[in-house]
Amino acid sequence: MDTIATTKLSGEEIFDLMKKFITEVIGEEFVEEMDITPESSFTKDLEMDSIEIVSFSExxxxxxxxxxxxxxxxxxxxxxxxxxxxxxxxISYIEECQS
Amino acid sequence: MPIVTVNGKSVHIQELNKGAAETIVLVHGMFSNLSVYYFNIAPLLATKYHVVLYDLKSHGMSEKTLLGYDLESMTNDLLALMEELNLQKVHLGGYSFGGLIALKMVILFPERINKLAVIEAPDPNDDKTRGIIDEYSREFLEHYVENFTDTTKVKMGKRQMERNHRMYEYLFYQTSIKTDMELEKDFFGSPAIETIQKSTLLLYGTDSNCLNAGKHLDGLIENAELIAVPGDHNIPIQQPLVIAEALLNFFQEK
Known part of the structure; x- marks a missing residue:
């Protein structure tokens, strides 16, 4: 279980954290083939289906x-x-919540 | 990821608004998972209720299981889940195959259910429903994705196609799902359906090939109300807010 974050993260740190979560959900072998950027869409670019987005949300x-x-x-x-x-x-949504 | 053990197997669940006085349990359909409710329908219901979602065996993130896909076994799993979560009496909703499980649950354990909502439950005797199970092949999946899932706007990529293909292959060729479903084909003709006394909401798509099944149930269940919503069999994905509001109104009516 992840510990609940208390420190404010920068956009770049949030991006790295999201990439870590995506890797945990869909597996490293798939992530290696992808160029994950802030523009990457979940369903089209990352090909995540809804149950994977549930895991990611969790x-x-x-x-x-x-x-x-x-x-x-x-x-x-x-x-x-x-x-x-x-x-x-x-990333923008999390940044807003932190401010 | 919340996992509980039900009848010796790991089951993925999601709970929203745990503190609420009353509980709604929602059952998803065959080849689907709890995400059909997770994003829109469950959060709206959770404004008033404790909502429990779970992945059926071999679906979503629940453990794979070779046997026990008949409605009675699926119902026993649901009862065991309720025991595990200390839920004495709940409102129950089910979509498609999950609607059949919900109907069976009310027949077998009426004392554990308040109100019943059935969304797009097919008649298991319908050739088109069973045809899907009989004629599965990879070509079928590709054809199905190409032609039918467009109404939900979500196109599957290569990795998703592989994932789904593996799930279909497992369910069709390794588990007892085909034979178990074949044995349920007379479910709507069984006298037990007519014994249902619960207040029952039937939600069907106006363009769904299951609408006749909804009309049939409306005639069989004494306290049923049928509402036809614009859309086809995929109404929970096409019209999540309409479905969520219909469910919320129904469960809240005194």
């Missing part, structure tokens, strides 16, 4: 705890928005 919740309501944020999106969700949007 990791974010475990890491940040009450600081952010990640599931609540996702639930405000419609299907098009979820399909187009990219890493940069999550």
């Amino acid at each position: 990791k974010i919740k475990a890491h940040f705890g009450e600081q952010i309501d990640f599931t609540g944020w996702l639930s405000s999106m419609d299907l098009d928005q979820l399909i187009n969700l990219n890493l940069g949007m999550i």
